[in-house]
Amino acid sequence: MEKTTRQYHEVIATCxxxxxxxxxxxxxxxxxxxxxxxxxxxxxxxxxxxxxxxTGINKVGEDEKGEFIAxxxxxxxxxxxxKNQDLARxxxxxxxxxxxxxxxxxxxxxxxxxxxxxxxxxxxxxAWRKMRISSITDLILMKINRLxxxxxxxxxxxxxxxxxANYIDMLNYAVFVLIKMxxxxxx
Numbered sequence: 001m002e003k004t005t006r007q008y009h010e011v012i013a014t015c016x017x018x019x020x021x022x023x024x025x026x027x028x029x030x031x032x033x034x035x036x037x038x039x040x041x042x043x044x045x046x047x048x049x050x051x052x053x054x055t056g057i058n059k060v061g062e063d064e065k066g067e068f069i070a071x072x073x074x075x076x077x078x079x080x081x082x083k084n085q086d087l088a089r090x091x092x093x094x095x096x097x098x099x100x101x102x103x104x105x106x107x108x109x110x111x112x113x114x115x116x117x118x119x120x121x122x123x124x125x126x127a128w129r130k131m132r133i134s135s136i137t138d139l140i141l142m143k144i145n146r147l148x149x150x151x152x153x154x155x156x157x158x159x160x161x162x163x164x165a166n167y168i169d170m171l172n173y174a175v176f177v178l179i180k181m182x183x184x185x186x187x
């Protein structure tokens with residue numbers, strides 16, 4: 001588990017760095033998005049990854065790794081939006097303009113995902129290490145379909161985990177893939 005913790009934080013540092021660089025370029029433009037729009041952005045990324053995996057043809061030039069980083073960051077955005085649902089968009093936009101506040105919000109939500117991963121990773125015995133990247137991609141797509149159904153039901157669930165849990169799982173799945181890719185590159 002120590003190895004996973006170290007690798008997890010290394011991946012997150014890469015994702016966070018890109019997130020903050022994009023924030024410097026675009027500001028908190030993402031605060032205008034509703035949660036279903038973020039879900040759809042993650043869908044676009046996951047569908048592209050699956051297409052790359054199935055066809056091997058890349059006409060845009062961005063690789064799978066960049067798309068998984070985007071999934072991590074969109075999930076972090078979704079969690080920030082989820083926790084601030086009661087805040088007016090203009091107020092959230094103003095808060096997230098401050099890079100310190102934005103960094104803290106990103107870090108807090110990634111920490112939430114990390115703590116969830118630690119608990120699940122303990123119980124599941126790091127089964128993700130035995131999985132294929134394509135299978136993890138499929139799990140992300142499945143979570144997106146679940147989220148879309150929940151969002152269509154106004155977030156009301158009868159027995160399932162909530163919307164936030166699905167974003168956390170997708171964030172963690174994307175981190176797992178990025179760890180697996182880094183390990184493959186190191187060989």
